[in-house]
């Protein structure tokens with residue numbers, strides 16, 4: 001048979017469109033082809049790729065093989081008694097919601113975009129607005145099937161192949177290709193969240209609000225103005241809420257599980273880089289803060305609450321051809337305040353502006369060797385890809401390290417091997433497991449080579 | 456990705472549709488589109504596990520009933536029997552069939568190796584005829600239903616780069632034209648679909664592809680064509696114009712081109 005092993009040479013990037021690299025993109029149509037691609041070894045190395053919503057080079061493999069899982073997107077089974085869904089790893093969260101929200105189920109954990117695959121969600125061990133309560137996506141996994149470099153398929157769960165399980169959850173695709181997974185969906189009564197909005201005039205107020213009342217909310221995060229300085233440093237709008245019960249969505253013409261359809265906007269081409277400058281961003285941020293009023297119990301549909309950015313397709317083009325760097329860090333509770341303050345001071349003092357930075361409290365870490373979240377606070381922001389961006393981000397990395405923080409690999413494009421090793425103390429355990437599974441180092445990515453995980 | 460309208464609830468259906476060659480890139484999308492419209496489906500494919508995976512997926516997504524059957528297009532002698540079983544699976548509710556089995560093959564090899572050439576003709580023409588024969592008779596006896604078959608623009612004119620495939624598809628198009636003529640009198644609609652380049656495993660990574668359409672777009676066109684009882688449709692529609700031009704080039708000139 002011909003066909004399955006064919007690839008297309010393509011320029012690929014992550015969502016930040018930095019860096020852009022050429023790779024051989026394979027697109028298997030059925031699960032069995034993944035093993036054939038891996039074992040044929042026509043390319044020196046391979047990495048799996050989902051919907052490319054990681055920002056940097058996690059799903060890139062310069063001048064080597066990238067295996068797209070997007071056609072491996074089938075629902076395999078659903079058990080209504082337990083809410084356990086089985087599907088191929090290329091299935092997107094958007095499709096899961098489309099099929100299961102009308103039946104009264106939602107994802108247990110979701111990132112800020114629904115255009116991610118189940119495989120990507122496992123490999124990045126994604127967190128959502130409910131991390132302080134529910135932990136990461138990995139916590140809801142029953143098991144998954146992992147195809148390792150030899151072609152062997154391992155069933156991994158917290159009981160079976162336990163070490164491989166915890167190397168793969170958050171392992172950025174470097175243990176092998178996840179073929180399928182089983183995980184729990186959570187029952188919901190409506191497609192809405194009852195949300196409270198609360199302004200915090202500065203960082204102390206924001207952290208106090210999180211610490212004081214977060215436990216009352218399943219979902220919690222804050223938008224933070226990274227450009228505010230002085231007394232307003234860290235001013236934020238907290239957005240927190242809980243799943244709305246059926247009775248709250250009572251309009252006679254409204255199905256509580258079917259939110260109103262929305263019009264989709266899209267950014268059709270690259271914006272001129274000049275459009276987004278420090279003035280326009282500062283103005284936007286100021287407006288965003290001042291236009292928000294405190295409010296409680298507002299009914300917000302799931303799309304607007306969880307995926308505000310998804311309503312603008314290709315919004316990453318707003319940053320123009322040079323792309324941008326997403327920067328997400330986490331600090332432990334003891335140093336969070338100091339670390340965040342130092343970081344915000346550094347940002348508001350430079351000309352590198354950021355839109356809509358997000359601040360959120362994290363609950364405890366799990367056993368994932370490279371899983372990002374740990375107890376404390378996390379801050380995520382965009383930095384336009386102006387010249388000198390890599391050097392600037394490295395200075396941020398140093399600052400983060402000084403406060404005992406770490407950088408999220410799913411968003412990173414710059415981190416050095418030394419900083420990575422210091423931020424992820426269990427990296428050596430990961431490398432030992434990876435070497436055992438993949439002694440010839442056939443699974444690799446641009447990220448892996450950059451941070452010293454190539455094996 | 457299939458992020459479109461919410462699934463149609465079962466029960467509104469217009470009968471069972473037989474999907475022959477369900478594992479093809481185009482036919483996967485066709486099966487989605489049919490299930491979204493509420494049809495129950497009988498799917499066939501030569502890869503049993505894969506066909507069953509597709510059947511389970513459609514069941515979960517759209518709440519329709521699906522069945523998977525293994526069928527090898529080159530095992531001609533089994534076809535009458537297999538089609539009979541598929542018809543039985545439909546429990547008297549067969550609305551029609553969509554057939555998308557095909558094999559592009561490697562033309563360079565087919566020029567040297569007549570067995571490769573034969574495989575191309577057998578898959579794209581002979582198999583279609585041996586499968587459609589019992590199906591056509593069944594529908595004719597019922598006095599209703601449809602047959603929708605994927606031929607190709609490649610059958611509109613032979614080109615040096617794929618004329619074996621083109622010959623088989625030309626034969627298929629001619630067969631369908633005759634079958635349509637015959638079945639019209641008993642109320643059975645035969646639709647010939649002529650896709651241009653479509654983004655499936657058949658074309659992925661191959662050279663010389665242009666104006667490549669996503670399979671979902673082709674699938675919507677196919678189901679629309681069935682609904683409207685069309686005879687011959689080019690998909691996307693602009694291929695009709697392109698092929699009109701290509702067919703109108705005089706042979707004396709055409710033979711000098713490198714197409």
Ligand SMILES: Cc1cc2nc3c(=O)[nH]c(=O)nc-3n(C[C@H](O)[C@H](O)[C@H](O)COP(=O)(O)OP(=O)(O)OC[C@H]3O[C@@H](n4cnc5c(N)ncnc54)[C@H](O)[C@@H]3O)c2cc1C
Nearest residue numbers: 050051052053054111112117119120123126127172173178
């Ligand atoms: C707007 C936006 C908001 C976001 N918000 C959040 C957030 O709130 N929380 C959060 O945690 N993340 C967030 N992210 C990041 C995103 O959730 C992760 O990067 C996720 O991994 C992307 O999934 P993907 O399918 O696009 O994977 P890709 O980006 O294609 O790949 C990401 C990683 O997963 C690996 N991978 C993908 N598929 C497989 C597979 N089948 N087998 C093995 N490895 C695989 C790749 O090798 C790569 O290392 C956000 C991203 C965007 C664009």
Ligand SMILES: NC(=O)c1ccc[n+]([C@@H]2O[C@H](COP(=O)([O-])OP(=O)(O)OC[C@H]3O[C@@H](n4cnc5c(N)ncnc54)[C@H](OP(=O)(O)O)[C@@H]3O)[C@@H](O)[C@H]2O)c1
Nearest residue numbers: 478479480481501527528556557605607650652653655657
């Ligand atoms: N893609 C295009 O650009 C294009 C253009 C014009 C026309 N078409 C036609 O559209 C139809 C669908 O093609 P596609 O693009 O979806 O390609 P595809 O994905 O390669 O599908 C071809 C299908 O034919 C099946 N098949 C081949 N040999 C078989 C055999 N011996 N027994 C059973 N099944 C067999 C394949 O089964 P397996 O899955 O088991 O391999 C597969 O389901 C074909 O008739 C093709 O000729 C395609």
